[in-house]
Amino acid sequence: MNRSGLSLVFAVLGGLVLLFIIAPLAGIFLKTTPVQFFETVRDKDVTASILLTLSISLFTTLFFAIGAIPLAYLLARKNFRGKNLVQSLIDLPIVIPHSAAGIAILGLVSRDSFLGKAASTVGIDFVGHPLGIGLAMAFVSVPFLIQSARTGFEQVPVRLEKAALTLGASTWGSFKSISMPLAKRSIISGMIMMFSRGLSEFGAVVIIAYYPMVTPVLIWDRFNSFGLKYARPVAAVFLLVCLLFFIVLRILANKTSHDQDRKHI
Amino acid sequence: MIRIENISKQFTSFNLSQVSFEISEGEYVVLLGDSGSGKSVLLEILSGLIKPDQGNIYLNDNDLANVPIRKRPFGIVFQDLALFPHLTVYDNLAFPLKNRDIPNADINLKIHEVAEKLEIIPILSRYTDGLSGGEKQRVALARTLATEPACLLLDEPLSALDARIRKEIKAVLRNLNRGGQTIIHVTHDYQEALSLATRIGIMEQGRLIRYGPALEVLMNPMSPFMASFTGIRNFIRVTLRKDLCDGRIKAWTEQNIPLIFQTDKIHGQGYLVVPEESVFLSLEPVETSAANQLHGIITDIIPAIHGFEVIIDVGFPLHSLLTADGIDRLSIKPGDPVYASFKASALRYINLQVK
Missing domain, CATH: 3.40.50.300 (P-loop containing nucleotide triphosphate hydrolases)
Incomplete structure (x- = not known):
């Protein structure tokens, strides 16, 4: 088979996979009438749920970044005993069933657990609480941030950090002024991935909190209680919001990177 | 300081x-x-x-x-x-x-x-x-x-x-x-x-x-x-001793090849530096003022900044720097036998400090 023939075969096979991804998503929008769509947008339960989902995922991403970025840096720069084990543990939440992840988190934060008891002394019950939902979202989404940030730090030449030290910077100064800005693109990309993954989490969240209802749970609830006809418009609105957020964040991230690249020319 | x-x-x-x-x-x-x-x-x-x-x-x-x-x-x-x-x-x-x-x-x-x-x-x-x-x-x-x-x-x-x-x-x-x-x-x-x-x-x-x-x-x-x-090509390990045939002090290479150079020493070990631009080649043995003449086979000819570097196996690798004109005149190529000559006064002896 010549090269153009092979390219054609690959294009057809790849096109089928692409169609498989696009068709169901397009179907949601095509089968939702404008009236249904706008009624759903005006539905206070839906808007409250979407706002809750967005805010928990955003807060969770920002909060966990405080620990995830330093961990990513350590994994990129240091060799230590058990490093491979740590890396495998970080990837674990991605590969286990998310319902199992929810059960694991529930074990950690339930009322009879150590953390649950400690939180209850200050009046917080993680189960059925946005904090619990945030923990469930973080459990399954933080690996995306860690891995992306780690790749970013690995791409920063160690030599630049050494140079910073010889030029009078402290190790924190070198991290803040050299490593972080140069790994910024990967870190932001990882944060977008974590945020997006948190938004879409259902399996782990539903075990921690049915109420307050994050949108994936609301879609499931509408489907279970009223059927596909009532679940689909919520899914369409949520998909559109997620898509918009994703696009806006990507544009902002690319703009930051582009500005940085342009400065280099 | x-x-x-x-x-x-x-x-x-x-x-x-x-x-x-x-x-x-x-x-x-x-x-x-x-x-x-x-x-x-x-x-x-x-x-x-x-x-x-x-x-x-x-x-x-x-x-x-x-x-x-x-x-x-x-x-x-x-x-x-x-x-x-x-x-x-x-x-x-x-x-x-x-x-x-x-x-x-x-x-x-x-x-x-x-x-x-x-x-x-x-x-x-x-x-x-x-x-x-x-x-x-x-x-x-x-x-x-x-x-x-x-x-x-x-x-x-x-x-x-x-x-x-x-x-x-x-x-x-x-x-x-x-x-x-x-x-x-x-x-x-x-x-x-x-x-x-x-x-x-x-x-x-x-x-x-x-x-x-x-x-x-x-x-x-x-x-x-x-x-x-230091860019020295011919750096030859030698031992100084008397040549029993003519009674002169000569530098003997590790291959037991005697080289004549100017010295007041009567024994010792060291290195002989033979500047490669001082080594000239001929196809036949020639009678010149050069005290050293060695027969060997050309093993390589390498282009250099000012001509060509010719490497001759005379028992040890000897480097000679020739102009392009010199190469043309002799029509030499790797594998050809040649005679390499150099003057005793061109050689520099570095005595090795034996501890």
Whole structure:
């Protein structure tokens, strides 16, 4: 088979996979009438749920970044005993069933657990609480941030950090002024991935909190209680919001990177 | 005065062993060595990036052992320059000054002072990625000089530059040194060393095997390794002894080939330097004033800057430098037999100090 023939075969096979991804998503929008769509947008339960989902995922991403970025840096720069084990543990939440992840988190934060008891002394019950939902979202989404940030730090030449030290910077100064800005693109990309993954989490969240209802749970609830006809418009609105957020964040991230690249020319 | 005493560092596949030398203020020291000889590691030890297993570094009798990297009075310019790509040239230069909590107005003054010295004022607002090799090198030097280091450490500063820019940066380095800047420069290029150094150190497998005034070190290589760094092609191990046939003291190679040279010594061991431009070739034995004439087979003919380098197997490899015209006239090619002649007065004997 010549090269153009092979390219054609690959294009057809790849096109089928692409169609498989696009068709169901397009179907949601095509089968939702404008009236249904706008009624759903005006539905206070839906808007409250979407706002809750967005805010928990955003807060969770920002909060966990405080620990995830330093961990990513350590994994990129240091060799230590058990490093491979740590890396495998970080990837674990991605590969286990998310319902199992929810059960694991529930074990950690339930009322009879150590953390649950400690939180209850200050009046917080993680189960059925946005904090619990945030923990469930973080459990399954933080690996995306860690891995992306780690790749970013690995791409920063160690030599630049050494140079910073010889030029009078402290190790924190070198991290803040050299490593972080140069790994910024990967870190932001990882944060977008974590945020997006948190938004879409259902399996782990539903075990921690049915109420307050994050949108994936609301879609499931509408489907279970009223059927596909009532679940689909919520899914369409949520998909559109997620898509918009994703696009806006990507544009902002690319703009930051582009500005940085342009400065280099 | 910088004093380096018995610096040693052990790595899994390499050791730096007992390196000691002294540098007076304003000297230009070049450390010559192959890659892997330990010269770059030594610079990183001096800058504080690597902690030695043993040994001390003194600046004017002050031990620097416990001085942290950021407070070391030495400034290093890495081989790859390590310019910060996300900062402008101005901000690269400002980086070390901001780390020293210098007021902004003084930072601006200092940057313009070093930028003027290195002639980079027109590029201060540019980012480093788009700069030429020479401009980058100047920026890296300026950034380190902004810290006013007691000693400038340069790791192969000219190796990545083309010939024209190399000449330009050499002039910059010479000017800095003339201005009183003490410099330690590591390289594998002896011509670079010859054109810049006041003192030269030769490093081999983690050891400083020779250290002294530049010309003295380059003119008197004490081993084939050192000779290879000084551009000497014919560096022949010999033993001096009397030729029983004619009673003359001759230098006998390891292949027991006698070579005649001018000496007042009657015995000893050492090396004979035969300048390759002094070796001339002929197709037949010829009667000339040259005292040495050896028969051999040409093994290779390699183009060189000023003609061709011909390698002849006369029992040992002998190098001869010929012009293109000379090659044409003799019509020689690898495999041809030739006679190589050289005068006794052209040879230089280096006596080996036998301990």
